Amino acid sequence: MLRTRGLTRRFGGLVAVDHVDFELGGDELCSLIGPNGAGKTTFFNLLTGVLSPSDGAVELRSDDGDGWREVTGASPAETARMGVHRSYQITNVFPTVSVLENVRVAAQADADTGRRFHRNVGTFDEHYEEAYGILERVGLADRAHATAENLSHGAARQLEVAIALAGDPDVLLLDEPNAGVSSESVDQIVDLIEDVATDHAVLLVEHNMDIVMNVSDRVVVLDRGSVIADGPPEDVRNDEDVRQAYLGGYEREEEGTV
Numbered sequence: 397m398l399r400t401r402g403l404t405r406r407f408g409g410l411v412a413v414d415h416v417d418f419e420l421g422g423d424e425l426c427s428l429i430g431p432n433g434a435g436k437t438t439f440f441n442l443l444t445g446v447l448s449p450s451d452g453a454v455e456l457r458s459d460d461g462d463g464w465r466e467v468t469g470a471s472p473a474e475t476a477r478m479g480v481h482r483s484y485q486i487t488n489v490f491p492t493v494s495v496l497e498n499v500r501v502a503a504q505a506d507a508d509t510g511r512r513f514h515r516n517v518g519t520f521d522e523h524y525e526e527a528y529g530i531l532e533r534v535g536l537a538d539r540a541h542a543t544a545e546n547l548s549h550g551a552a553r554q555l556e557v558a559i560a561l562a563g564d565p566d567v568l569l570l571d572e573p574n575a576g577v578s579s580e581s582v583d584q585i586v587d588l589i590e591d592v593a594t595d596h597a598v599l600l601v602e603h604n605m606d607i608v609m610n611v612s613d614r615v616v617v618l619d620r621g622s623v624i625a626d627g628p629p630e631d632v633r634n635d636e637d638v639r640q641a642y643l644g645g646y647e648r649e650e651e652g653t654v
């Protein structure tokens with residue numbers, strides 16, 4: 397669904413992402429791991445048009461599925477309309493409006509009608525219907541009319557995933573969805589990640605290695621902007637260099653972070 401060819405981003409003399417070749421399949425949950433400063437968020441920003449690459453290309457599979465189209469340099473709005481949506485490390489919602497309105501606005505923005513500002517908001521019944529359906533999926537239907545700023549941190553993370561799901565994207569990029577979430581809420585977020593991966597291609601940045609090893613079809617490891625490992629979780633877990641440098645000697649029964 398999504399791939400990069402030689403993707404590179406330089407900030408002066410610093411190479412944050414270094415000639416990365418990557419491909420995400422349509423039915424795949426791939427986790428992207430690495431230490432702080434490895435280039436994970438920069439890579440996300442390149443995929444979604446927040447940053448433009450210094451070199452290389454970003455490509456999406458064409459609508460007919462028979463080829464690839466280059467989307468390098470597309471704006472975040474254009475990238476979203478082409479079916480690549482994301483969540484952020486820091487919760488990013490409209491705090492003073494309802495949970496429902498947060499998702500409804502996202503659904504409306506993704507549709508052509510999002511640019512018809514002269515229409516009465518009450519006429520967008522299809523967007524409210526979509527928003528309610530998404531809230532049911534993420535477990536927030538009973539909080540639909542609550543003000544977003546009154547949600548717990550875990551529920552706010554669920555809302556951010558709901559916003560990312562608006563418009564039914566092909567590719568979902570989740571940037572540390574469990575960051576700051578209480579231990580009792582983590583299982584809900586993990587269940588949600590696994591659920592959305594059943595019908596979306598998902599690229600996940602996650603620091604909790606128990607989660608990474610349990611939910612991922614594939615794990616990619618970045619170090620100083622370069623891919624140093626790419627494969628099934630078991631292969632990455634047993635890679636000695638990766639275990640020592642990034643997993644801290646992770647073992648299945650242990651809980652670790654990276």
